[in-house]
Amino acid sequence: MDTARLNEIVERYPAPAGKILGILEQVQREVGYLPKDILQFLAKRLEVSLSELYSLATFYSFFTLAPLGEHVVTVCMGTACHVKGAPELVATLKRLLGVEVDEVTRDGKFLLTTEDNHFSLTSARCFGACSMAPVLRVDNKIFGYITPDRIPAILEQFGWKESQHRGS
Amino acid sequence: MTQVIIDGKPCAAEEGETLLVVARREGIDIPAFCFEESLASYGACRMCLVEVVKGARPGITTSCTLQAADGLEVLTETPEITGLRKALIELYLAQAPRAESIKALARRYGVEKTRFARKVVKEDPLQNRCILCGLCxxxxxxxxxxxxxxxxxxxxxxxxNTPFYEENEACMGCGACAEVCPTGAIALEDRTDTRVMKSWSETKVPLARCAACGTFFAPVPFTRYAHEKLDPGILDALKDLCPACRSKAAARKAILLKKEGVIPPEPELQA
Incomplete structure (x- = not known):
């Protein structure tokens, strides 16, 4: 994202208070994550400290600091899904997508992206679709009653190829 | 002026002053972690709970956010408040197991251990002492x-911590964070010519050297910041001196001026 576009986004918001989240949201949508250099630029442009922007970016789960893959697979880790086997879904997805199992941050969150940037795997708390537990979402599409053996077919709809993505 | 009654004792208070300030002035020791007079009340640590027995909103509330008003009557130690504080102390013992000030408060309230899982993080930059009061x-x-x-x-x-857990050039090395921290969680160290903010991703700030005696005395960006704020400022010649050499120089100049009987010394010392 170039400076001109960033300025355009900033100038869309006349009121100084409360505009920061809107600006960050737009950047997240267009770039797919919040790159460090953009946060640094915005801190200067908006006259707020970088630490404040970083604090917001790490507080809201909508923001990510690392690039997202083309398709985002989100596994619901709400209570119902958890009980119905969500951890197994995560394990299966990690294997099928060939993403490292250890890449979990200290807070238990993870954002794993395949080498070809095609898929990102992450978790969320409760989609509000508990009746279909366990649930997973690919981009904006929700899939319910998921068992590990149904996952390959779902991923294939989004361009998953066993030979290309599957880890050892 | 208004009058409030704290633990049965009438106390004079300024309108709008918080009850915590009034109580402490009267020698009543209400514990609090997130309170600092130079900042707006935050009400985060919950330790300063008191019970309003007479006032606009009776019940238990934080005294740092309670404004003094005529007819206000509060109790600072009731069995209920003590119980709540003990529970809070247990939570703090779990959150910050290495914090000495929390342990001291636990002893004062007779709390011997915590029911909650103690959070011990290896190589925690805040030494397992941070209670997230937000003062820093x-x-x-x-x-x-x-x-x-x-x-x-x-x-x-x-x-x-600092953004991206990296050294942050916004830090002036002033150490105000460590000064206000109620649990001594923030570590900084002066290594000859550099101040290292150990808790803040090892941010390094150069120290200014006294032009007269050669000791390193204060972080460079912080002295610059302080000089900008001073109004009236100080003589340029004094800016590069450590506090000890500065007072020596100022005293010497004052004596000289007096001897020669030129003008009263003080205004001359200021640029």
């Missing part, structure tokens, strides 16, 4: 205007 964040942002640190993450995983 607020003093750095609101008073110093640096904003070098902030909360990171949320919920039980919230931490305080």
């Amino acid at each position: 964040v607020r003093v750095c942002g609101e008073i110093m205007g640096a904003g070098a640190i902030n909360y990171i993450g949320r919920g039980q995983f919230t931490e305080i």
Whole structure:
């Protein structure tokens, strides 16, 4: 994202208070994550400290600091899904997508992206679709009653190829 | 002036003053972690709970956010408040198991152990002493205007550090954060010509050297900041001196001026 576009986004918001989240949201949508250099630029442009922007970016789960893959697979880790086997879904997805199992941050969150940037795997708390537990979402599409053996077919709809993505 | 009654004792108070300030002035020791007079009340640590027995809103509330008003009557230690404080202390013992000030308060209230899982993080930059009261964040942002640190993450995983956990040039090395920290969590160290903010991703700030005696005495960006704020400022010749040499120089000049009987010394000393 170039400076001109960033300025355009900033100038869309006349009121100084409360505009920061809107600006960050737009950047997240267009770039797919919040790159460090953009946060640094915005801190200067908006006259707020970088630490404040970083604090917001790490507080809201909508923001990510690392690039997202083309398709985002989100596994619901709400209570119902958890009980119905969500951890197994995560394990299966990690294997099928060939993403490292250890890449979990200290807070238990993870954002794993395949080498070809095609898929990102992450978790969320409760989609509000508990009746279909366990649930997973690919981009904006929700899939319910998921068992590990149904996952390959779902991923294939989004361009998953066993030979290309599957880890050892 | 208004009058409030604290533990049965009538106390004079300024309109709008918080009850915590009034109580402490009267020698009543209400514990509090997140309170600092130079900052707005925050009401985060919950330790300063008192019970309003007569007033606009009777019940238990934080005294740091309770404004003194005529007819206000509060109790600072009731069995209920003590019970609540003990529970809070147990939570703090779990959150910050290495914090000496929390342990001291636990002893005062007879809390021997915590029912909750103690959070011990290996190589924690805040030495397992941070209770997230936010004083360091607020003093750095609101008073110093640096904003070098902030909360990171949320919920039980919230931490305080520099953005991206990297050295932050916004930090002036003033150490106000360490000064206000109620649990002594923030570590900084002066290594000859450099101040290292150990808790803040090892941010390094150069120290200014006294032009007269050669000791390193204060962080360079902080002295610059202080000089900008001084009105009237000080003589350029005094700026590069450590506090000890500065007073020596000022005294010498004052004596000379007096001897020669030129003008009263003080205004001359200021640029």
